[in-house]
Amino acid sequence: MAKYKTHLLVCGGTGCKASASDVIKDKLTRELDEKGLADECQVVMTGCFGFCEKGPIVKVLPDNTFYTQVTPDDAKEIIEEHIIKGRKVDRLLYKDPTSKEEISDSKHMGFYKKQMRIALRNCGFIDPENIEEAIARDAYAALGKVLGEMTPVEATQIVLDSGLRGRGGGGFPTGLKWKLTAQEKADQKYVVCNADEGDPGAFMDRSILEGDPHTVIEAMAINGYCTGATKGLVYIRAEYPLAITRLKIALEQAREYGLLGKDILGKGFDFEIEIRYGAGAFVCGEETALIHSMEGERGEPTFKPPFPSVEGYRKKPTNVNNVETYANIPVIFLKGAEWFSAIGTEKSKGTKVFALAGKINNVGLIEVPMGTTLREVIYEIGGGIKDSKKFKAVQTGGPSGGCLTEKHLDTPIDYDSLIACGSMMGSGGMIVMDEDDCMVSMAKFYLEFTVEESCGKCAPCRIGNKRLHEQLELITQGKGSKENLEKIRDLCGVIKDTSLCGLGQTSPNPVLSTMDNFWDEYIAHVEEHKCASGACKDLMKYIIDAEPCVGCTACARVCPVGAIAGERKGPHTIDQSICIKCGACVDKCKFNAISIK
Amino acid sequence: MAKVKSLADLQKLKADLQSKVDLREKGDRSENLVQIKVAMATCGIASGAKQVMEFFMDELEKRSIASVVTQTGCMGYCYAEPTVEIKLPHQDPVVFGYVDLKKADEIIEKYIKNGELVDGIIPQNYQTIDENN
Amino acid sequence: MSSVKIKLNQKEVDKLREVCASFNNEPDELINVLHKAQEIFGYLPAEVQEVIAEELNVAVAKVYGVVTFYSFFTMIPKGKHPISVCTGTACYVRGAEKVLDEFKRRLNVEVGETTPDGKHSLSCLRCVGACGLAPVVLVGEKVYGRVSPDGVAEILAEYEV
């Protein structure tokens, strides 16, 4: 085996791959070959580094150099300069957004400093398509420990003691869930990994499966041992081709190594995993809907109880956990429940992965201890707001969550404090908004999502959310009144109170939280018909200022609807009743005579 | 690949594979390790830096010393090549010049293991690359 | 939703039967079978659903009920270069809607439609997880990141000729 002195880690996450990181990998490999360095340097494609904002990422080890926004053309320079001459390629180094200084060692980047990687421990570190790298990083050691040293009850107790709660959004104690399934008597039980991440703007589960699939396989096997299930199913979004491929490879390798299948590690425990595909239905994140979908049905939820732990897949006891929850399991067994429960806050233990996105400098995947404040996440890890704009809100919990504002910035992030603020943890989407974002439109955006994703089974969700969306639309069109706001509030309450499943029970949250935190903005929309952020098209007016207008007619000629009139060389005017607010005139005017009011 | 049939198999396999990713792992907590940088610019390579680096890598592993051996660019002491910078945990780095294999052995045994300085130190004040950036 | 008239030839029917058989004609596997079928045909016309219903011994109305439930399945043939605009939250706040509008305007189709020449179909999707590149547009398998409305013409130009 070649003994490599240097490793070049190329991010193979979906975001970086979309920017040709596989081509970069090929080019790096080719360059090394040409220079005769193939035996000394290894190029490894890894899972997501998390720092998606600056992707594609190439990290050079052992000196921890972190190259950002690498293009295939940079491969040659990286090899010639860094590898051969030992000089870092400065222009590819990450620049600190405040000091503007280049930072080469990723340890010193603000983005990584505050992070603590448990679930993501192997992402961006190992080649996810190589089980040996995983094993070298302790994959399956926890399974070995559990099978070799513990009874299922003892092992479940460790999960209980760790205080781990479901990372999919609900926050239900994972150990308790396992215990409930373990208590049921049945000839067959199942454990299911929910990898149907449908929350728009969240991609932590995908990244874990892409970067460290073995951790999930191992955790499911442990889960199987604890609950008495010999069969595992991964329910994964079909829109995640890379994660599917890597998971398949990992399953194949695990079988080949005897880490899945019959008599695992000679301990008499059998466990197999199958893949089931989701097909684009957000509601399938709900356990019962997910189970119906795996049974080849429409993904409609059913009333609980009975819970899946009693009656789940094929009517058998079934334990469902999400990817991130599983990713925490092996570490808990290796380092102990005490170690894990020492991290985080009193009621929320461990770390949480967030997909940080929106108007923030460092978009990406981060993992922080529970209890980290929103401010730390947004300003220290996220590097603050993009283009030096003003922070306005942060949305957590996706379509089920809410928008938090300035006053919540020092809130420690954990399950309970987020709920107390009117939002929720959800699966970990965290979208940052700035002054250009209209909160009414944001609420409308989420409602549009809910309307589209409602399964249609229960009336309040099927019709109620549609009506909510329509009411919000009236407001953004300037046709709303205070009465509409009252109606919206009432309707939100009823939808929350009467809907069948979590989707409907939480769908009004974005509306309610924006109403609570940005009431003035709603009032401005309905009373003054004004949208301060300029996002609501119907509330804006394009006005030609007569002073600078020279009457060149350029605007009139470009207007697609003929809304602009005026004499040549005389000031022009826009007929507001015709104007469709496309903005073409503004772009065309050389005299800055057209403004938006 | 033979199946992993027992816990012992798994542990052995892990031990065998460990070194493969060791380098990456160490990169993450390098401040606790002996860090050795071998200057490997054109002049260094010409004077045998490559062999020296390999020697360090192999020997440190054989002698079970947790360390990171990396290559680096020209340190500017071309007159004393091969030059090697050694940074013991929580200490300032020290640069040795004219490091041949014999010298390297001596550095390991005396400086790295016991912290005794040996001949050949280039007394200069400079910043490491890390600090530079 | 209207269904699409298509006549399957025997070879295609056999192929479908093979797919069903590879899942042991298990009704549980309906969604996996539909995925495979859509991979083969590009979409799921009525007759494909009929054959699957027959093989898995489930009502064709149920198959249709499942097909129309999941947004991933389509009964309309996709364009040769299908365009998908990500409208996940991250893309939305970075202007995906304007990009989508520009595609609609330039192609003169609504979301879910295909251009008359069959070249492009336009759809929305929720988060491809490339939020760092927001807004993101997919044309076939190719990902375009940080797309602005101005960039739309440029993207479409790549598929001229």
Added chain:
Amino acid sequence: MEFVNLTIDNKSVKVEKGTSILEAARSVGVEIPTLCHMKLDDVNIENKPGGCRICVVEVDGRRNLAPSCCTKADADMVVKTNTMRVLNSRRTVLELILSDHPADCLICAKSGNCELQDMAHKLGVREIHFKGEQSTYKEDFSPSIIRDLNKCIMCRRCETMCNEVQTVGTLHAVNRGFMAVVAPAFEMDLEKSTCTYCGQCVAVCPTGALTEVDHTNEIVRALADPKKKVVVQTAPAVRAALGEEFGLEPGTLVTGQMAAALRRLGFDYVFDTDFSADLTIMEEGTELLGRLGKHLAGDKDVKLPILTSCCPGWVNFFEKQFPDMLDIPSTARSPQQMFGAIAKTYFADKIETKREDMVVVSVMPCLAKKYECQREEFATDGNPDVDYSISTRELAQLIQRANIDFNTLPNEDFDHPMGESTGAAVIFGTTGGVIEAAARTAYEVHTKKKLEKVDFEELRGMEGIRSATIDFDGLPINIGIAHGLGNARKLLEDVQAGKSEFHAIEVMACPGGCIGGGGQPLHHGDSSVLKARQLALYKEDKNKPIRKSHENPYIAKLYEEFLGAPLSEKAHHLLHTHYFDKKKDIEIE
């Protein structure tokens, strides 16, 4: 059995563990409103998707309101069904449902018998606060059923009936979210689908989304036409249910008033389908004995068991789903069609009326009959044997429209000759009745002995699948009975697999048989209604002077004067049919 104690609206309730709050409340007289829940105990049908959210209640200690239909009563639970929070939520949800529902109550076929309308009234909705887009779908007119899905409220009862009870699989929830609706595959018309027109979907639909095709206006027109001789026949099950439409208790027999009403409506001849039911027994019974005889003689090719064929929904079912078994059912036409064929030949000759001047109307508990009378094989030169088939509900409407006070009508008899019938014919209206009637005749014909005990109790009941062995004087005859197409499928699959031990099987498409037909007054999910109707029919049978079909003197006369003998050539021509492979007709648009 384990019991739990709980409190509902301050009343203490003791129920069996596992009972829903809805049922527990009902047991102490608290009727929680619901639009989607439906439970038919005796036929083991329950629809509780928990979708309408009208039945929500407050349960102490729960964050959200609980749907009482899906929430099980638990020990020490404290439930409140009428708090401000509950009432407000309930009304808001109903307003939402109404906001996506056409407000055309005044001209809706279900008006006055609509659960949604009643609910709006009950919950005091006076204004719909949330207006907005309404979902729209194309209307679908089939020969039997009209689908107006703009009125669908997604209660899913029809889906449950069509799939779980009938296993027909025509209707299924399709689309998602606001556009979700229950429809056939590809939203094709029923006429092109696997639909059997059993009408069970119509029978349980709480709104006007599913209704029958209305022929009342055509009938009024025919009655007003002096050139037409209008003949009416009424199916056995109608007399046991029609009274419900006039406020009478379920199970009230109104045979005499019905005949009187028909006469007052202007029908020229008021006849009884029971007459042709007796005729059916003659033909089908003879066919059974024929096949049995061949079987006993060692004929390996003879098809047994013989399956009854009087139910058109059932005929549609096997034509569309079991086209490989078309030679197993009896070839005897249904009583409706036998009646039409005889009326337009034998009787038309008697009253010297030309076929085209005669209009034959049937009153049926059934919607599939509407389709059946339109089948091409039941027409001569395009003139159908039965012109119009109307449901029990439609007859009630005609009576009401004609200002007839039904409840004060005198009892009148049917006209002769086609109004005379036996007790055997009456029980055609319930599950098990046809085969009992056949057994009475077949026994006497086969054994040439008088049947001492006319009542075959072993064939009666409400079990979905029943079986009994009847001793034909030393020859054991194995009889199977199925009602509800799901049960029929089970028996048929056994036959297909060669596992069936039966000699004869009776199948009725609807749960309970014709008494539970899709054209009957709506039972709104109350299964005691079906039982009462069944008892009424057995009572009528018991009270009839003649209780065996072959003893009907007018039937004997019909054979003597016109048909010759059962299975004669003429009988074959007029009273038998053949079946078609209709699976291939199921079209994809």
